[in-house]
Amino acid sequence: MEPIRRVTVSTVDVLKVMLGGSDPVWGLLIIKETQRPAGTIYPILERLERQSWITSEWEDDPARTGPRRRLYRFTAEGATAARAICASYEARNRDSAPASAGKLATS
Amino acid sequence: MTGFSRSVLTLAVRLSPRSCRSARGEQWAADLRDAPELGMSPLSIAFGALVTTFQSRGPSTAPVGKRSRETRMQFTHSPALAKLAGGTLGLVALVSGGVALGASWATGQVEHGIRMVTAGSDGPITWGSLDSETPPEKVDLSTLIIAGTIDPATGAVTDVTPHPAAAAR
Numbered sequence: 500m501e502p503i504r505r506v507t508v509s510t511v512d513v514l515k516v517m518l519g520g521s522d523p524v525w526g527l528l529i530i531k532e533t534q535r536p537a538g539t540i541y542p543i544l545e546r547l548e549r550q551s552w553i554t555s556e557w558e559d560d561p562a563r564t565g566p567r568r569r570l571y572r573f574t575a576e577g578a579t580a581a582r583a584i585c586a587s588y589e590a591r592n593r594d595s596a597p598a599s600a601g602k603l604a605t606s
Numbered sequence: 607m608t609g610f611s612r613s614v615l616t617l618a619v620r621l622s623p624r625s626c627r628s629a630r631g632e633q634w635a636a637d638l639r640d641a642p643e644l645g646m647s648p649l650s651i652a653f654g655a656l657v658t659t660f661q662s663r664g665p666s667t668a669p670v671g672k673r674s675r676e677t678r679m680q681f682t683h684s685p686a687l688a689k690l691a692g693g694t695l696g697l698v699a700l701v702s703g704g705v706a707l708g709a710s711w712a713t714g715q716v717e718h719g720i721r722m723v724t725a726g727s728d729g730p731i732t733w734g735s736l737d738s739e740t741p742p743e744k745v746d747l748s749t750l751i752i753a754g755t756i757d758p759a760t761g762a763v764t765d766v767t768p769h770p771a772a773a774a775r
Contacts, residue, residue, distance in 0.1 A: 526633065527640060527641065527644060527646070528644070530637075530651075530654070531645075531646060536650065536654055537650060537653070538653065538655075538656070538657025539654075539657075541657075542661050542662070545662070566632045566633070566636040566639065567633075568637070568640070
């Protein structure tokens with residue numbers, strides 16, 4: 500597995516959606532859940548797969564005819580790395596968040 | 607699935623690299639078909655596919671990881687292309703060097719010729735242009751004596767007392 504050189508917010512969103520469940524996730528559902536354009540999500544999925552963070556497979560649903568859906572799941576290493584990235588991202592957001600307004604106790 | 611969305615998707619698939627055309631085509635067609643089921647616009651999926659295609663084909667997309675190594679290996683494993691590139695570069699360098707040397711030699715010859723025009727004559731060396739028909743007039747400044755000045759406005763001539771050293775000659 501190769502490290503991600505540039506972790507964007509969109510990438511973090513994709514990782515979060517995929518970490519949300521244990522089953523393989525449909526690509527279109529990731530687009531829907533992240534609320535980001537398909538032109539942003541498709542390249543991220545392709546890059547993650549190229550770097551062995553995720554794998555993909557065709558949906559095997561005999562009830563559905565026509566073109567098959569593509570389902571994505573993490574590799575074992577990918578899931579671990581994704582959790583680390585999401586945790587790091589959350590921690591950084593907490594650190595950079597503005598302090599809540601309050602009174603300073605001096606005595 | 608609208609006809610326009612389908613056309614855009616077909617274009618995106620056709621412009622995709624041959625190696626992933628089939629998989630992309632089926633995946634995107636399924637997403638286009640099922641987009642209304644999730645309350646999404648098929649056209650947004652089609653344009654997303656097109657954007658993905660352009661991103662993957664564009665020169666700004668630097669290959670990463672395995673693809674990067676494959677690209678380097680492809681270039682390394684193409685000796686004919688490497689020889690052609692090397693030969694072309696060598697030829698360009700040779701021609702450029704020849705032109706530079708020739709220009710330098712020609713410039714030297716011209717300067718030498720200019721010096722030869724006046725160096726053998728009596729008096730000081732003067733510089734002239736080879737383009738002029740007549741050789742430049744030689745002026746020996748060591749024997750020049752200023753006799754006076756002319757006011758350009760009035761044309762009045764005023765005599766100047768020669769320097770004692772010049773007057774003694």
